[in-house]
Amino acid sequence: MVVSTNSMVKPILLPGITICSLMLSIVFSVFFVLLSHPEDVSLRNIIINTYLWKVIKFTFFQAFLSALLSVLIALLLxxxxxxxxxxxxxFLKLSSTIFVLPTTIITIGMLMVYGRSGWISQFFNIIKFEYSFNPYGFNGVILTNVFINLPFAIQLLLRSIRIISSDQWKIIDQLGMRHLEYFIRVEWYYLKRQIVPVFILIFVLSFSNFSIILIVGGGPSSTTIELAIYQMINFGPNYFQAAFLTFVQMMCCLLLITFVQKVNIFPMIENDYEELSHNRYCSHIYHDSIVNKIIILISIVFFISPLSAIILDGINVELFKILKDPYFWESFWNSAVIAIGSSSLCTLFAIIFLWSSRELYFQKMFFLYRSFKMISMTLIVLPNTSLVISLSHLLNDFLIIRSPYPLIIFINALMFVPYSIKMLEIPMNDTFQYYNNLCLSLKITGLNRFFVIEYDKLSYDIKKSFVLSCAFSFGDISTLTIFEENQFPTLPYYLYDHLNHYCVKEASSTSLLMLFFYMILFLSLRKSFQKKYD
Structure with a gap:
């Protein structure tokens, strides 16, 4: 029996090994492309370059401060x-909407509220006060990072508090615990397991963000590694320096993610329908108060105001002009084709990868299983600008691809594969464990096992992975690092182009149309979610 089991493992592992080999080859190809350009510069000159270390220092500082503020505010909220x-x-419904929206739309919404001609500035003008807040540079980067990551942090910490059972609450009441004593003795035990991974994950997301810095940052004093790589390759070109910054970001983020995985507390966002639907026992410690309602009201206004600004400011005369603009529809269809193609390929890659990695786990080949997971994380920590530009050079030089569609679809699919793997990992592992004995007894293997046995249970999670990958790909702005506007327009580039030329009304209307599309995606996901529990 042992021999037959081992003989079965090898063909099952082949799909996962293929995907892992593809991921590793892409990482090596990025450095190959960046280092293959001859430049008269030494490693010593790169290391002593003060500008590079200034960029690294700013990247670390803004990511650390964004993560710290997000976690501290999330604890309170x-x-x-x-x-x-x-x-x-x-809030849970609103935060899911914010999570789906691309950072480009959110950043523009923040400018409509906090900008020099935004809502708050107009209100200050009415009451004859000077509005001195600058939404560009360091302030704007931190504010936007906190807005994007705060709902994510609140969801995870709120989930930790909800784990506390009704019996524990009753014991807390019987012992007469006060707020501080309860927080130290009970609540902190559940929260501390999530605070570190939430902080690290927000740090990594803020560390590697490109869209926010491109729109509200980008000056000499507020340039991150991602944007510096983009500038060095497109306006330098300084490929050696770009390779050095790529290596710094990759090693830093990889070490942090490895640390979180080592202690086995990597956070996952999961919809807990049953948890929200039942009535819990409420202790006197958690009775609602007027102060609590004020805090909630302020936070809701903070989250809703940028979305409201996009809707209200987006309904203007330019909206109808944009709808008649053939260039808009060309950009829309380009983005739609890329989003559907890349999300399909991304979900397929994730299923193939997990089909093999779960076999390693249940066969107790833990070293290979951890190696698979580590390889899947490399594409998350790799700077998107380096990945996009390097792969476009490589594929165009060797394969001579004339159409831009296959190139961008393939690149976008690779960028979002790690996230799809995270979304599908737990459902696919649970399904394997639950049905494995049945499949072995009936000798159902391969594609028959997936379509006959597992697909029905995994259909919602596969749709969820597809929709979220489609949403991320539709709003991704990385393609502007490959093509110019007149060569291959996409909707995010169409939006960025209006903003770059200070066409605020046109940018507002474009943001509204993109928001409408994302709401359709979000509602379709919610409908599938409700059908799952009917």
């Missing part, structure tokens, strides 16, 4: 939302 079921349910 998660406790506040836990006290109020009504606003908690509203």
């Amino acid at each position: 998660s406790k506040s939302y836990f006290r109020n079921n009504f606003f908690c349910n509203i």
